Amino acid sequence: MPRLLYLFAVAAFSLSFALPLRADTLPVPANLIPFDSTEGEKLLVGAEATKAYFALSEQFVTQQNQAFCGVASLVMVLNALKVPAPASEELAPFSAFDQSNIFTAQAEAVLPRTVIEENGMTLDQLGALAKAFGLKAAVRHASDTNLDAFRRDVRARLETAGQYVIVNYLRSALGQQKYGHISPLAAYDADSDRFLILDVSRYKYPPVWVTASDLFAAMNTPDRDNDNRSRGFLEISR
Amino acid sequence: MPRLLYLFAVAAFSLSFALPLRADTLPVPANLIPFDSTEGEKLLVGAEATKAYFALSEQFVTQQNQAFCGVASLVMVLNALKVPAPASEELAPFSAFDQSNIFTAQAEAVLPRTVIEENGMTLDQLGALAKAFGLKAAVRHASDTNLDAFRRDVRARLETAGQYVIVNYLRSALGQQKYGHISPLAAYDADSDRFLILDVSRYKYPPVWVTASDLFAAMNTPDRDNDNRSRGFLEISR
Ligand SMILES: [Ca+2]
Numbered sequence: 320m321p322r323l324l325y326l327f328a329v330a331a332f333s334l335s336f337a338l339p340l341r342a343d344t345l346p347v348p349a350n351l352i353p354f355d356s357t358e359g360e361k362l363l364v365g366a367e368a369t370k371a372y373f374a375l376s377e378q379f380v381t382q383q384n385q386a387f388c389g390v391a392s393l394v395m396v397l398n399a400l401k402v403p404a405p406a407s408e409e410l411a412p413f414s415a416f417d418q419s420n421i422f423t424a425q426a427e428a429v430l431p432r433t434v435i436e437e438n439g440m441t442l443d444q445l446g447a448l449a450k451a452f453g454l455k456a457a458v459r460h461a462s463d464t465n466l467d468a469f470r471r472d473v474r475a476r477l478e479t480a481g482q483y484v485i486v487n488y489l490r491s492a493l494g495q496q497k498y499g500h501i502s503p504l505a506a507y508d509a510d511s512d513r514f515l516i517l518d519v520s521r522y523k524y525p526p527v528w529v530t531a532s533d534l535f536a537a538m539n540t541p542d543r544d545n546d547n548r549s550r551g552f553l554e555i556s557r
Numbered sequence: 558m559p560r561l562l563y564l565f566a567v568a569a570f571s572l573s574f575a576l577p578l579r580a581d582t583l584p585v586p587a588n589l590i591p592f593d594s595t596e597g598e599k600l601l602v603g604a605e606a607t608k609a610y611f612a613l614s615e616q617f618v619t620q621q622n623q624a625f626c627g628v629a630s631l632v633m634v635l636n637a638l639k640v641p642a643p644a645s646e647e648l649a650p651f652s653a654f655d656q657s658n659i660f661t662a663q664a665e666a667v668l669p670r671t672v673i674e675e676n677g678m679t680l681d682q683l684g685a686l687a688k689a690f691g692l693k694a695a696v697r698h699a700s701d702t703n704l705d706a707f708r709r710d711v712r713a714r715l716e717t718a719g720q721y722v723i724v725n726y727l728r729s730a731l732g733q734q735k736y737g738h739i740s741p742l743a744a745y746d747a748d749s750d751r752f753l754i755l756d757v758s759r760y761k762y763p764p765v766w767v768t769a770s771d772l773f774a775a776m777n778t779p780d781r782d783n784d785n786r787s788r789g790f791l792e793i794s795r
Pocket residue numbers: 365366367508509510511
């Protein structure tokens with residue numbers, strides 16, 4: 320093999336290691352029902368509360384890095400609520416929130432982007448950030464409520480236009496990989512007693528239907544980054 | 558008013574003009590049914606072909622600039638088809654296609670990013686770009702087929718796992734603003750004879766249900782950027 324061709328071949332081979340290709344999401348544990356499955360599709364069609372789904376699914380985004388689950392979730396809700404976004408050079412005269420322009424001066428004053436990049440967000444920080452956009456945002460720690468109240472209140476919100484719920488839960492409690500996570504809820508099916516999570520780590524897991532009790536248990540876990548307060552959910556509206 | 562405070566006030570006022578806030582999408586013409594409306598929701602629940610919807614809705618993205626409708630559409634289909642994406646520093650060990658990493662060496666060789674940024678894409682260019690990823694991609698100019706064949710073939714694809722259709726149509730023919738556009742189809746409802754377009758310019762229009770005949774007419778329009786060949790649709794699978 321001519322020397323130059325050999326060097327090209329070595330370079331191409333090395334590059335194929337340096338840039339491996341990946342597309343697989345992780346397997347979904349048996350207690351969760353993937354949205355994009357025969358059972359998952361049927362659940363949406365028969366779900367009792369879907370108002371949030373139709374508005375949020377139009378705004379579904381992938382978290383930009385592994386710390387931005389809360390950022391991505393809030394971007395979806397801001398756009399679903401039609402909160403005016405900063406002007407965009409690319410989209411002018413239109414605009415929309417994304418995972419860059421969400422860091423307005425008001426947002427930075429509450430919680431700097433650099434802090435989120437380092438540590439992600441706690442439930443309380445997510446609530447504070449939502450309020451920086453003038454939203455009504457009620458932080459609900461799971462340990463301060465119970466399964467029945469959670470199910471009743473959140474179902475009612477998912478049935479109502481302009482009402483959104485973002486959940487903060489421990490993935491490992493659901494059999495997922497692995498740490499604390501944040502994503503919006505979109506729907507509730509009463510017959511199966513399951514909520515639909517629009518998981519923003521779309522590169523890792525699909526949206527899933529989770530039972531109210533499994534979800535509540537995964538929220539009712541202490542968060543070391545939040546003085547061991549329990550995780551929980553954020554109720555948001557304009 | 559102290560001079561310095563006055564200057565600050567003037568600066569703040571000017572900035573509020575320089576950075577106006579916008580969130581409104583445009584009004585949807587009466588011939589189109591918004592997805593996020595009582596009628597639009599009912600159409601999904603009763604739709605005869607929804608296989609593509611469940612996989613594509615999980616991958617829905619906003620086009621990053623006004624020339625990237627074709628790029629955003631192809632990102633959605635690549636991810637729905639689980640085509641391995643380039644490795645990602647941010648998401649490692651996971652990855653997914655986005656509107657930056659889609660410009661691989663193979664893609665650039667077929668159609669450079671700079672060309673798309675300048676002119677967008679024609680239907681034939683979109684087909685060539687899809688093939689650069691090893692996909693089966695059949696370009697169908699509307700003028701080479703007819704409404705009945707379009708409806709039958711595309712409905713069958715939307716009912717089948719792993720089969721996708723991206724449409725290229727003239728917005729003004731649907732009463733929308735304004736030029737040629739590209740977005741994926743996601744579902745078909747036989748009773749209303751309507752297709753669901755997951756419009757990637759999410760900052761501008763919501764997803765809409767359009768009648769097969771209106772959509773076919775909007776595709777059956779000459780594209781000056783493509784030697785006046787008609788617009789049409791791209792059938793894609795692995
Ligand atoms: Ca039900």
